[in-house]
Amino acid sequence: MKPRACLVSVEMATALLSFHSGEAIPLQDIPNLSIAEFRTAILSAVSSTCTLAALYGMPAQNGHVRLIAVAADSVTNSLSILSTKVSQSYPCLTLECPQAHWFEREIAEQWQIHPEGHPWLKPIRFHAPYRSGNSVSPAPVPGVTDFFAMAGPEVHEVAVGPVHAGIIEPGHFRFQCHGEDVFHLEISLGYQHRGVERALVGGPGKRTIHLMETLCGDSSIGHSTAYCEAIEALGGTAVSARAQVMRGVALELERLANHTGDLGALAGDVGYLPTAAYCGRIRGDFLNSTAALCGSRFGRGLIRPGGVGFDLDKPLIAKLQQQLEAALRDVQGAVALLWGSSSVQARFEHIGTISRQTCEALGLVGPAARACGVERDIRQDFPSGIFRFAQIPISKWDSGDVFARAWVRWLEIQRSGAFVREQLSSLPEGPILTPSRPLLPNHLVVSFVEGWRGEICHVAITDGAGSFAHYKVVDPSFHNWIGLAIAMRDQQISDFPLCNKSFNLSYCGHDL
Amino acid sequence: MPSLILTRFRQGKRTLRYPDTEPALPDRFRGLPILDHARCPSGCTSCVDACPTEAITSDGGLQIDIGRCLFCPECANACPEGAIRFTSQYQLATTNRDDLILAEGKSLRLARRLAEQIHRILGRSLKLRQLSAGGCNGCEADVNVLNTVVFDLGRFGIQFVASPRHADGLLITGAITQNMRLALEKTYAAISEPNIVIAVGACAISGGPFRDHPEVLNGAGSIVPVDLYIPGCPPHPLTILDGLLRLIGKIKES
Numbered sequence: 001m002k003p004r005a006c007l008v009s010v011e012m013a014t015a016l017l018s019f020h021s022g023e024a025i026p027l028q029d030i031p032n033l034s035i036a037e038f039r040t041a042i043l044s045a046v047s048s049t050c051t052l053a054a055l056y057g058m059p060a061q062n063g064h065v066r067l068i069a070v071a072a073d074s075v076t077n078s079l080s081i082l083s084t085k086v087s088q089s090y091p092c093l094t095l096e097c098p099q100a101h102w103f104e105r106e107i108a109e110q111w112q113i114h115p116e117g118h119p120w121l122k123p124i125r126f127h128a129p130y131r132s133g134n135s136v137s138p139a140p141v142p143g144v145t146d147f148f149a150m151a152g153p154e155v156h157e158v159a160v161g162p163v164h165a166g167i168i169e170p171g172h173f174r175f176q177c178h179g180e181d182v183f184h185l186e187i188s189l190g191y192q193h194r195g196v197e198r199a200l201v202g203g204p205g206k207r208t209i210h211l212m213e214t215l216c217g218d219s220s221i222g223h224s225t226a227y228c229e230a231i232e233a234l235g236g237t238a239v240s241a242r243a244q245v246m247r248g249v250a251l252e253l254e255r256l257a258n259h260t261g262d263l264g265a266l267a268g269d270v271g272y273l274p275t276a277a278y279c280g281r282i283r284g285d286f287l288n289s290t291a292a293l294c295g296s297r298f299g300r301g302l303i304r305p306g307g308v309g310f311d312l313d314k315p316l317i318a319k320l321q322q323q324l325e326a327a328l329r330d331v332q333g334a335v336a337l338l339w340g341s342s343s344v345q346a347r348f349e350h351i352g353t354i355s356r357q358t359c360e361a362l363g364l365v366g367p368a369a370r371a372c373g374v375e376r377d378i379r380q381d382f383p384s385g386i387f388r389f390a391q392i393p394i395s396k397w398d399s400g401d402v403f404a405r406a407w408v409r410w411l412e413i414q415r416s417g418a419f420v421r422e423q424l425s426s427l428p429e430g431p432i433l434t435p436s437r438p439l440l441p442n443h444l445v446v447s448f449v450e451g452w453r454g455e456i457c458h459v460a461i462t463d464g465a466g467s468f469a470h471y472k473v474v475d476p477s478f479h480n481w482i483g484l485a486i487a488m489r490d491q492q493i494s495d496f497p498l499c500n501k502s503f504n505l506s507y508c509g510h511d512l
Numbered sequence: 513m514p515s516l517i518l519t520r521f522r523q524g525k526r527t528l529r530y531p532d533t534e535p536a537l538p539d540r541f542r543g544l545p546i547l548d549h550a551r552c553p554s555g556c557t558s559c560v561d562a563c564p565t566e567a568i569t570s571d572g573g574l575q576i577d578i579g580r581c582l583f584c585p586e587c588a589n590a591c592p593e594g595a596i597r598f599t600s601q602y603q604l605a606t607t608n609r610d611d612l613i614l615a616e617g618k619s620l621r622l623a624r625r626l627a628e629q630i631h632r633i634l635g636r637s638l639k640l641r642q643l644s645a646g647g648c649n650g651c652e653a654d655v656n657v658l659n660t661v662v663f664d665l666g667r668f669g670i671q672f673v674a675s676p677r678h679a680d681g682l683l684i685t686g687a688i689t690q691n692m693r694l695a696l697e698k699t700y701a702a703i704s705e706p707n708i709v710i711a712v713g714a715c716a717i718s719g720g721p722f723r724d725h726p727e728v729l730n731g732a733g734s735i736v737p738v739d740l741y742i743p744g745c746p747p748h749p750l751t752i753l754d755g756l757l758r759l760i761g762k763i764k765e766s
Binding site: 194216274295310507 | 516519520526582584647674746
């Protein structure tokens with residue numbers, strides 16, 4: 001049966017505004033609904049083919065909060081937007097639409113709006129509310145909340161973090177265990193909260209691009225591209241074909257480096273050291289290619305509003321091609337060992353399994369979703385830049401376990417490698433940078449990029465002067481942390497490092 | 513098994529012959545910035561205005577604080593006269609915070625070896641606890657690569673350990689969020705004396721791009737005493753390694 005598109009019903013067509021990613025729309029065109037209509041429209045959208053790309057609050061007049069929802073339909077490749085005003089509370093969406101759960105926790109924490117009936121209403125970042133007034137609550141203490149707890153004979157709790165045993169970002173994990181078996185894992189974050197979104201209001205300023213590059217530093221290219229596409233749409237700036245190709249190459253190099261590193265780390269977590277050692281080094285080779293492009297291994301300084309900050313010439317292209325071929329050859333050899341080792345396969349298969357149904361209900365994104373058989377990839381569904389012309393096939397597998405998440409990465413390494421190879425050999429001529437223009441006042445734009453972890457969504461809203469009235473960042477990890485928690489159910493606690501690495505989520509991208 | 517051996521052979525030996533041989537860096541690598549005051553047009557503040565972290569000041573002569581510098585290309589791009597440019601010098605670590613501020617007639621003084629008494633205890637075997645507190649995972653990633661075969665940190669007697677109780681010192685990344693303050697204080701308190709603290713990256717030194725956000729504390733120095741500053745955003749792995757080796761006297765001050 002062909003999936004039903006989400007804009008079919010007459011009442012919904014009037015309730016939602018349909019538009020495209022990277023398209024600036026006037027604020028006045030955004031439907032402002034009653035809370036009942038707002039809820040109905042969202043529930044109807046997600047019950048068909050839409051996912052919730054963003055749901056958040058922003059200040060409105062008279063101390064009210066405006067809730068904005070962006071639903072993405074990967075069948076019609078269009079976005080829908082709607083909004084409503086709330087002041088104290090509203091009936092939560094989470095009970096009927098589980099993928100709203102984290103968004104609603106964020107709304108409650110930031111704006112003190114109570115989503116009534118939310119089953120899991122706890123802070124996600126542990127900061128003081130952005131809206132004063134309603135209740136005077138003491139400043140939250142990170143990691144202090146009413147954790148889910150179990151009782152009974154031989155039940156015990158394991159607490160880990162925020163400081164971890166390795167060189168890892170901070171986060172707190174609570175395992176409810178019975179013997180070695182994990183019944184439940186609760187993940188409490190916020191330790192990396194640097195107030196990025198609040199600092200973006202009033203911009204763009206000279207620090208803005210740097211905040212984009214560092215809000216999640218291992219995805220600098222992904223987030224800075226999403227930002228640049230947003231303000232290019234608001235400024236009506238056309239980016240040259242050459243710059244678009246270079247952005248695509250940089251994005252795929254970022255994916256190649258991180259996927260390679262992840263496969264090495266997965267090998268390390270099951271004690272298979274050859275692949276761990278090789279991939280750790282090959283990851284650096286991909287990063288060094290990005291550094292050859294722009295001087296920074298993380299692509300800092302490369303993506304700039306209007307294009308890219310560095311150009312390529314023939315000798316540098318030849319050098320990049322040579323580096324790429326060597327790294328792809330090495331990663332092929334290193335990763336082939338994994339699939340040829342029965343002991344590795346035995347540790348990867350049937351561990352941390354998530355069903356497709358659960359994946360879709362939770363709204364997981366990126367390789368984690370594609371490993372559950374879900375065909376969801378921004379490069380196909382909402383392509384921008386070079387991805388409108390050069391398509392990368394969606395890589396998926398359907399077993400939903402650690403193996404699937406590793407295998408999807410391997411498929412993506414091969415396809416990204418082929419993409420970079422092709423693009424470098426046919427780089428269009430032209431300028432690399434188009435001068436930026438002032439942003440349209442009172443407009444909104446949604447931009448999407450498929451980062452290596454999945455869907456990066458930015459929503460920029462300008463005020464009457466063309467400055468950011470609000471800027472929303474949804475990192476793929478925002479959707480996926482719950483996936484790790486669910487994947488750990490009924491697993492052995494000793495499988496946590498392996499499951500964790502198979503997601504490899506961002507703390508700072510979540511905490512912002 | 514044959515494929516394993518064949519792959520091992522093909523992957524080759526990849527450990528840098530560092531510090532005996534200087535490694536190659538990319539042509540576009542941005543290392544130590546240098547200022548050529550003679551080229552500055554009078555009254556020009558282009559670089560000062562372009563800097564996202566107020567690392568460059570022009571009151572009383574041009575100076576640049578590489579503890580705040582993101583090593584982004586903005587200032588060099590903004591300068592009409594080429595008075596500021598980035599060199600390929602990756603050696604940037606210092607012992608004192610003030611040493612990171614470069615001005616006319618004040619060049620970079622690189623980190624010195626630990627004091628004799630501490631060096632005798634920690635110089636040959638240094639165990640570090642890493643604490644990440646409000647960065648972007650860039651510094652963490654480039655500290656982590658020191659453990660790969662390319663850099664092979666263990667051969668210098670330096671190791672990252674899983675508990676502050678096992679550690680001789682703390683390597684800190686990130687701007688130190690309000691939410692990590694307590695964790696930093698407790699981790700530091702758990703390390704026995706004598707100990708050392710290393711701040712890696714613009715965030716840990718000065719707050720980096722998050723400087724003056726109310727959610728951060730502008731670096732580690734406000735909470736704990738710092739013995740080694742390694743600037744960058746993030747610092748190149750070689751910059752970090754060079755700093756660590758200077759600290760334990762395996763690279764001599766030139």
